[in-house]
Amino acid sequence: MLMQTEPTLAELEDSAAFQRRHIGPSAADQNSMLHALGQPDLEALMQAVIPAGIRRKRKFELPAALGEQQALVELRDVAQLNQVMRSFIGQGYANAHMPGVIQRNVLENPAWYTAYTPYQPEISQGRLEALINFQTMVTDLTGLDVANASMLDEATAAAEAMTLALRAAKSASRSMYVANDVLPQTIEVIRTRARPLDLQVVVGPAAHAADSDHFAVLLQYPGVDGGIHDFRALIKGAHAKGAVVIMAADILALTLLAAPGELGADIAVGNTQRFGLPLGFGGPHAAYMAVRDALKRQMPGRLVGVSVDAHGNPGLRLALQTREQHIRREKATSNICTAQVLPAVLASMYAVYHGPQGLRRIGQRVHAFTAILAETLKHQGWKLQHEAFFDTLTVLTGAHTQAVHAAAHAAGINLRRAGADRVGVTLDETATRDDVLALVGAFGSARGLRPPAENLFDPYAKGVATRYPAELARSTAYLTHPVFNRYHSETEMLRYLRRLADKDIALDRAMIPLGSCTMKLNATSEMIPITWPEFAAIHPFAPAEQTRGYARLAAELEQWLAQATGYDAVSLQPNAGSQGEYAGLLAIHAWHESRGDTRRNVCLIPSSAHGTNPASAQMAGMQVVVVACDASGSVDLDDLRAKAQQHAERLAACMITYPSTHGVFEPRVREICDIVHEFGGQVYVDGANMNAMVGLASPPEFGADVSHLNLHKTFCIPHGGGGPGVGPVAVRSHLAPFLPGHAASGDAGKAVGAISGAALGNASVLPITWMYIRMMGAEGLTAASAVSILNANYMAHRLAPLFPVLYTGDSGFVAHECILDLRNLKDSSGISNEDVAKRLMDYGFHAPTMSFPVPGTLMIEPTESESLAELDRFVDAMVAIRAEIAQIEEGVWPRDDNPLKGAPFTAASVLGAEWTHPYAREQAAFPVPSLRAHKYWAPVGRIDNVWGDRNLQCACIPVSDYAVDSDVKGA
Structure with a gap:
């Protein structure tokens, strides 16, 4: 008879249940993976992977983990400290009704909120269509030629417009004129952005904007006080003096008022929050930017454009500046590497549902x-x-x-x-x-x-x-495209949203193994609180006595994140990782100035760094000096010391990523920090890879002074197709006085001003991270980091015999991600990493990160939330693809006509009457048997990137208007 022990009360309460659901591999699966790696247990693997001198020493303390229901009850108590009142405050924020069909089928639908930035367009056609709807909506309402796929908020959009105008203006002035009825938070952010660039900001009545020379003029339409003015004569006067004119315009007012483009504006910025999004204490909301045609190639942010696929059919893709930071680095037009995609989708669907x-x-x-x-x-x-x-x-x-x-x-x-x-x-x-x-x-x-x-x-x-001037009444049509005039019944809207979602691969469908991007589980219990009125219905400038819940939420999160990283202070204001980088560099700059070191403006950045790093340094007024990397991908310490010594009197900072961008724990990171400190600089550690360190290593313990965190990576806020994000900045105590200030918090006089429109940035998604930490506790967060390392090493171990792992640590292990070297395949078979990425779509997977940080490679990060079964399914797909490549190497299939070059295959291409390829239809569509039971079909074939940039079209127009035929592909 089987003897059973009675469980303890603690076991029955099972506070670790959520941890087991979040972490994919079971205990048995972990043991199996460790056995494959030759490691007796998880701790032994951590000792092998993380250099002994880097392991965390300070105790990691958090409240004991709660179960999902208990955490929701506790957070409800926090939420109820907020007082929900009817807010008619305005100042750039207004209440709105989100249609239920959009709330349920977009905001609360993991097919939308777990999607990744559409770098692989063939499997992102649904959200790309939603974004081109957004762009069309913005260009129609603003009367300008091109709009991007959204900005972070109205204030930062205006600041981005300022630097765009600086590049484009005919005036040699370094002064910008801002009308005094512009939103106060916008003026505050512009002043913050202008200061490190040595730009002057002049605030005064709009009527005097053209009285003297300025490179840009910013006008509010209508003004914060409600006034509406005809700016046509003023704009002509500003243009006559070489200025670029920016109008910050209320998106709903433009349904009745003449468009900024009609009045002569060059750039329009604003917020689409009132198109169905809740106040949310200030975010996340999708801001917009639209420009006249001559400025389109200088516009920051993401831009969705129309191209054609391999079959001559239209397909959407990111155009022009796509990931330009990784190419242009410190010469990039902006450090923004994403957008507010999910809010932009919501706003665009609001316009689709209501129509003109x-x-x-x-x-x-x-x-x-x-x-x-x-x-x-x-x-x-x-x-x-x-x-x-x-x-x-x-x-x-x-x-x-x-x-x-x-x-x-x-x-x-x-x-x-x-x-x-x-x-x-x-x-x-x-x-x-x-x-x-x-x-x-x-x-x-x-x-x-x-x-x-x-x-x-x-x-x-x-x-x-x-009660607005007759001469400013809108006379031009808008939203004339069929998409804005068809889906006005809930039935039609429901089906439209479903069709778009079905076109994409998001995390609800399959693993997204993107290196450096950390696509992990966003649990339903974490998402539930964001729609609670106590969080959603709070105005960002409501009186402090009404926002005590948010104050407690922020205080607890700041304390927990400080514990998780080992830093002393945290600011939650940055509303993206790029903004967190920027805030960290501003803190370093302000600290140097407080000590009288006004000359320190050199920032050392390794050649392998994320492209946002040099772009952020340039925005912070720093001069970028590139440091070489050695053959193993680590920072070249000799080159670092030489350049730190060369610039000793001007050295401000060094920016590194840890674990390194190459996916290893560099053992000499302490030496990097010591060298920088020796010559008077501060060390910024990019927190993009923090998912490998929480509970295991602490940046300030090995010498870091400041980091930003990606809550949309390590701490479970969903990517939402490329946004929203939160990028808190964490600092050691000596930098704490230089965290961002904000007038709404009563600290407008701080050395570093506001960097976001709202004091708490994207506040309404912070409950997601609160729930994640509260349910995981210190033990669970540490286990998550350890299992993310285990999963990465298991995949590297299985894939290395087929695709060499480019970098490993001294012990032969990787950190939380691995880089597969595919460059030799080009010579042996003509196959590139892009071909492998596209072929993975036919197997139902999103591709890993392509060609970053090394061209011709794939970087894989499985995260802790993927199960062993899913890891093996991905490895099996890669094994099958390698076998297909072998068929090419052996001459069975030609180099220019094989399943990899033809990928991805649409249903129409496989079912067509003619099939002239040397491989079977079954090989194209069902390369492994499991796909017969569960098959994702790419909605388009491989998209022609070059055609899309040469024939730029960034608004949705009838398909019949595209010149799409067999000759187009060679254009």
Whole structure:
């Protein structure tokens, strides 16, 4: 009889259940993998992989892990510390209704939120179509020629427009003029960005923008105070002096007002948040940038364009500056390497669902309610700052100002504190008649007036007169493409979203083994809280007493991330990894200046570094000096010392990645840090590979001064097709005073100003990371890092006999990723790493990272959340592909006509009447038997990248308008 021991209470409560679900390989699977590697246990493998001098010594302390339900209950308690009130604050943020069909089928759908940036376009056609819809929406509404696939937020979009204008302007001036009715947070971020570039920012009335020479002029349309002005004459005057004109425009207002392009603007920027996204305490939201045609090749960020595939059919791809940081490095136009893709998809689908008539009706309703409110307030005796407006009123309240705020607060309403003698009110899509009555009542109460009668709206039954200038009324059509005029029933919309999702490979379908990108499980329990009203419905400039939940969430996360990394202080403000890099370098720069070292502006960067590193250094006003790497891919210490000594008086920083970009733990990283410190510099360690270190190694322990983290990599915020992200910056104590400030937090006077529009950046996705850490605990996070290393070494071990592993550590092991060298295949078979990447699509996999950091290679990072079965399935696919390559090497298939050169295969190409290839249809479609039961079909064949850039088309137009035929491929 089998004897059973009674489980303990702790075992029954099972607080580690989530850890087992997050970490893919079971204990038995781990033992099997360790046996294959010749290691007795996981700790022995860690000792072999991580140099002894690098192993973490400081104790890793976090609250004990909770189960999923307990963590949700605890986070609900945190959320309820926030007070949800009706916010009519405006200032660039407005309430909006997200249609349920979009919330359920995009925001809450892992087919959308677990997708990766569409570097492999053939398996990204769904999200690329959604993004080209976004671009079309923006170009139509702004009246400009080209829009990108979204920016991080409106403030940083305006700052990017500033540097774009600096490159493009005919004026030699180093001064930018900013109208004083531009959003305050935008002015704050622009000042931060301008300072290290020695640019002057002049703030004053818009009317004086053309009075003197400036390389750029920034105008707000409508202004933060609601005013609407005809800028045509002003823009002509600015152009006459060689300035580039940037207009920050409200996307909903453009459904009724003349477009910036019609008024003469060169660049338009703004936020699409009010197209269906919640306030979310400031983010994530998709900002936009649109430019006139002459500026399109200088525009930062991602750009989706139309090309053709191998069969002459249209296909979408990233165009022009795709990953330009990795090519142009410090000469890149921006350090942004991604976008706010998921928010951009949501905003674009809002436009698809409502269509042009629906959007115009929403804009008209908002304006009508605002006009009714304005007339009623005037009847009460109030004066308005502007008689022309769209959705925002600035009411001159004089001595009654505090009384108005108090009455509004008592009614559960937040208004904008526009000054000591005025109050701002911004209406939005969600405003109701009851809201208007409550607002009228609050203003009336401050004067001792009776509450308004419910028949307030009766005089407007037959129409409401518009209150914006007639000469600025929109006369041009927008959103005329069929996609914006077809899917207005929920049935049609539901099916459209499903069709797009089915075109893509996301993490819900298969492993995404991208090296350096860390595509791991984004658990459902982590995602649930982001739609809670207590997080989603909070305005970023709501009073502090209403945001105590966010304050606690941020404080706990900062403390936990400091524990996870070993640093002393953390800022959560950076809303992307690139912004975290930038913030870290600004902290270093400010620290040097505080010590009187104003000459220190040289940044040493290894040749293998991520391309965002040199781009960020340039943005921070630093001069990049490249340090060589040795044959093993490690930093060349002799070259580092020579260059540190050469630039000793000006050395500001050195940026390295650890584990290295080549996927190994460099044993001499302490020496790197010591050399830099010896010559007066600070060490920045890129946190992109932190997933290999949490609980195992600590950057400040081996000499680092600052790092950024990618919460969308190591700490489980989903990539969402290329965004949103969060890139916190973590520092040692001496740099803590130089973390980003923000006026909304009461620290606008800090040495480093705001780098994001909101004080907490992409705040509403922070609960995801909170849940992940709370459910994993210190033990679980450490185990995740260890298993990520185990998975990578297991794959390297199995693949090395077929595809040599390019770099390993002294013990023969890799860190969390490995680089497969495919360069010899070019000579033996004519096959490139790109051919292998495309062929993997036919096996149902997303390709690994191609040609970074070494051309002709594939870099694989399996992460800890992939099971042994999935690892083996991927290895089996690579084994089968290597066998196909052998057929080419042996002459069975020609070099120019084989399954790898033909990949990926669409269903139409395999089922066509003619088949002239020397291999069977079955070989093309079902190279392994398991695919017969579960097959992903690429929606397009291999896309022609060169044709797409030569024939740039970045908006969705009818397919019949494309010149697509058999001759196109050779164009």
